Structure formats: C-alpha cells, structure tokens
Amino acid sequence: AQRVTQPEKLLSVFKGAPVELKCNYSYSGSPELFWYVQYSRQRLQLLLRHISRESIKGFTADLNKGETSFHLKKPFAQEEDSAMYYCALSGRTGGSYIPTFGRGTSLIVHP
Amino acid sequence: ETGVTQTPRHLVMGMTNKKSLKCEQHLGHNAMYWYKQSAKKPLELMFVYSLEERVENNSVPSRFSPECPNSSHLFLHLHTLQPEDSALYLCASSQNLAGRDTQYFGPGTRLTVL
Numbered sequence: 001a002q003r004v005t006q007p008e009k010l011l012s013v014f015k016g017a018p019v020e021l022k023c024n025y026s027y028s029g030s031p032e033l034f035w036y037v038q039y040s041r042q043r044l045q046l047l048l049r050h051i052s053r054e055s056i057k058g059f060t061a062d063l064n065k066g067e068t069s070f071h072l073k074k075p076f077a078q079e080e081d082s083a084m085y086y087c088a089l090s091g092r093t094g095g096s097y098i099p100t101f102g103r104g105t106s107l108i109v110h111p
Numbered sequence: 112e113t114g115v116t117q118t119p120r121h122l123v124m125g126m127t128n129k130k131s132l133k134c135e136q137h138l139g140h141n142a143m144y145w146y147k148q149s150a151k152k153p154l155e156l157m158f159v160y161s162l163e164e165r166v167e168n169n170s171v172p173s174r175f176s177p178e179c180p181n182s183s184h185l186f187l188h189l190h191t192l193q194p195e196d197s198a199l200y201l202c203a204s205s206q207n208l209a210g211r212d213t214q215y216f217g218p219g220t221r222l223t224v225l
Binding site for chain 1: 144152153154156159161166167201203208209210211212213214215216217218219
C-alpha cells in the first residue's frame with residue numbers, strides 16, 4: 001500500500017525566513033511525487049513535480065529515496081506563500097497509477 | 112469556460128433528498144476523479160475513471176454513485192446522505208492515468224447535509 005505522511009499540520013514563519021515542509025512516503029516501487037498548493041479562495045493546483053526538477057516560485061523539492069522523503073523548501077518565505085500545501089504520490093495499482101495525498105500542511109508567513 | 116468546472120458550487124440537502132454533482136473538463140483529458148475534502152480528514156480519493164471506465168472505488172458507501180457518460184463529464188449522484196457526508200467535493204482530471212500526469216482540479220462543491 002502507498003502512503004504519504006506530512007507530519008506538520010501547521011507551519012508558521014516570518015517573512016524572509018527559510019521554509020521546509022516535510023513529506024515522507026511509503027511505496028515499494030519507483031514513485032512519482034508532486035507538491036500541490038491551495039491558496040485562499042483558489043482551487044488546488046500543481047506547484048511542482050519531482051520529475052521536472054524545476055524551481056517554481058522559489059520552491060524546490062528533492063526526492064531522497066534513501067530517506068523516502070520529498071521535502072519542499074524555499075530559502076526566503078514571502079507573505080504570498082501562505083497557503084495549504086499537499087504532497088502527493090502516484091503509485092501503480094494494476095495497470096493504472098492511482099494518486100495518494102498527504103493530509104496537508106498549512107503554511108502561514110507573517111509580515 | 113476553460114479547465115475543470117463544477118456545479119453547483121454550494122448545495123444544501125436533507126438526508127432523504129436525491130441530488131447530483133456535475134463536473135466537466137474542457138482539457139481533452141481521459142481520466143477523471145472525485146475527491147472528498149473535509150476539515151477532519153486528508154483529501155480522500157473516492158472514484159477514478161479512465162476512458163469512462165471506473166478503475167478505482169475507494170470503499171465509498173453506496174449512497175454515493177458515480178457516473179461517467181463520456182470523457183468530459185463526471186457526475187456524483189447522492190441519495191440518503193448522512194450529516195457526516197458534509198464536505199467539499201472536488202473533481203479533477205488528468206491526461207491519462209500515467210504516473211507523471213498532473214491533476215487539474217475544479218473549484219469544488221460545498222455540500223451540507225442537514
């Protein structure tokens with residue numbers, strides 16, 4: 001069975017501080033991992049995918065297979081980063097890939 | 112309207128009512144999903160459809176009945192719901208059910224069961 005764990009329900013930081021949102025996963029195969037974000041009054045949307053190895057809005061995430069982690073990081077948080085962040089894993093079940101989401105971490109960036 | 116749309120945006124119903132939620136995607140995708148998002152639980156995957164065939168039913172009670180008449184439309188038929196079914200119901204779509212496919216979400220339907 002596949003599982004995604006986001007240990008922090010809430011993360012509160014000040015503007016300009018570094019941010020790390022933790023994500024650990026459990027999956028026997030080679031995972032496809034994502035970070036989705038939901039800003040206030042907006043729909044859930046993709047932030048970044050591990051396969052793309054890109055930086056979006058200053059955020060990066062590195063897949064660590066040894067630690068089965070995919071933590072989301074940003075060196076200097078901005079107020080507009082305040083949102084709900086979900087880590088997701090897409091794992092193979094039969095002939096299809098089925099997504100599993102973590103419980104989400106609410107990030108609050110104070111001025 | 113582009114992307115994924117959901118109607119209605121808000122719904123209040125009694126436990127004996129029958130109602131339906133509608134989702135439509137304008138992205139040419141082949142896979143569609145229903146999720147339940149409530150305050151006390153993480154995002155819960157309910158159903159997955161690929162090319163109008165149901166490929167996942169995540170132990171959802173039978174009072175929720177999905178329907179996918181074509182690859183652009185997805186319905187969730189509701190009957191004899193319970194107050195604990197009150198939640199935000201999200202629809203999503205993806206190109207296929209490939210591991211790397213991004214999901215595109217609708218705005219959700221806020222359901223209240225009295």
